[in-house]
Amino acid sequence: MHNLLDFLQKYHHWFLFVFLEVISGVMLFRYNSYQGSVWLSSANVMAGKVYEVESGITSFFSMTRANEELTLRNFYLERQVAQLRRLYTDATKDTTVAQRNELQFLSQFKLIPAKVVSNTVNKPDNLITINKGKADGVEVDMGVACGNGIVGVVYLVSDHYAVVIPVLNANSSRISCAIRNRDYFGYLHWTGGDPTIAYVEDIPRHAHFKKGEWIVTSGYSSIFPPGILVGQIEKVFNSNDGLSYKLQTRLSTDFSCLRDVIVISDKHIPERVRLLEAARDSIRLKGN
Numbered sequence: 001m002h003n004l005l006d007f008l009q010k011y012h013h014w015f016l017f018v019f020l021e022v023i024s025g026v027m028l029f030r031y032n033s034y035q036g037s038v039w040l041s042s043a044n045v046m047a048g049k050v051y052e053v054e055s056g057i058t059s060f061f062s063m064t065r066a067n068e069e070l071t072l073r074n075f076y077l078e079r080q081v082a083q084l085r086r087l088y089t090d091a092t093k094d095t096t097v098a099q100r101n102e103l104q105f106l107s108q109f110k111l112i113p114a115k116v117v118s119n120t121v122n123k124p125d126n127l128i129t130i131n132k133g134k135a136d137g138v139e140v141d142m143g144v145a146c147g148n149g150i151v152g153v154v155y156l157v158s159d160h161y162a163v164v165i166p167v168l169n170a171n172s173s174r175i176s177c178a179i180r181n182r183d184y185f186g187y188l189h190w191t192g193g194d195p196t197i198a199y200v201e202d203i204p205r206h207a208h209f210k211k212g213e214w215i216v217t218s219g220y221s222s223i224f225p226p227g228i229l230v231g232q233i234e235k236v237f238n239s240n241d242g243l244s245y246k247l248q249t250r251l252s253t254d255f256s257c258l259r260d261v262i263v264i265s266d267k268h269i270p271e272r273v274r275l276l277e278a279a280r281d282s283i284r285l286k287g288n
Contacts, residue, residue, distance in 0.1 A: 110265040121195040128164040143264040149229035149252035178218035203245040
């Protein structure tokens with residue numbers, strides 16, 4: 001004990017220096033958004049390698065369950081597509097129109113498959129790291145989905161990795177959603193806590209729907225195409241001002257076992273963004 005005290009007394013100034021450096025680093029990166037973003041982007045590559053090894057080991061043990069879910073869902077989707085094509089053909093007597101329309105719609109998008117190498121679900125500011133980056137065509141503000149539904153939006157990108165802000169992040173952007181097969185839409189928001197529940201807000205009071213109906217992306221944003229599953233309506237509440245509905249939605253994506261995702265690149269996004277910016281500039285000039 002005496003030797004330990006002598007050692008601490010001899011080198012106490014070094015311990016104090018290291019302690020103060022750690023405290024200053026934490027304060028710098030935690031309370032300054034720009035420095036925090038720079039740190040997150042710089043550490044992304046190194047952390048990504050570590051997370052990728054850890055994810056590979058974990059995914060090996062969860063492979064059976066994931067494959068079973070994907071097989072069942074693919075079977076269901078194939079049957080649904082086949083039925084829709086048959087009904088369309090019966091109605092139009094044209095066996096080629098449906099296929100042409102489908103190919104034309106899909107040609108707008110580039111789908112980039114990726115694997116999740118880091119993921120959390122128990123924090124208010126959850127983040128996901130995937131193993132695709134700039135070298136693979138991934139860019140900031142691209143949408144991310146999986147076989148079961150929506151995942152989130154790309155936030156930071158390095159050459160070979162990207163950080164995604166998932167739906168399970170209290171600071172995530174409000175994603176435009178709609179009630180499937182109806183014209184009513186609102187905005188998705190996660191309030192923390194249960195990782196299986198989120199809320200769709202601003203649904204108009206005159207909307208007609210019922211519990212159990214599905215929520216999908218509306219296609220009104222420049223991030224997600226229409227029709228991607230979000231979740232199923234469980235409960236209906238009045239908004240705080242009483243002017244709209246708030247829908248408690250059970251998310252279709254199970255974030256606790258998320259492994260494979262798709263980054264969605266819309267070829268028409270730059271054109272739509274330029275048009276929107278031009279419209280805003282025109283309104284500003286008229287206002288002046």
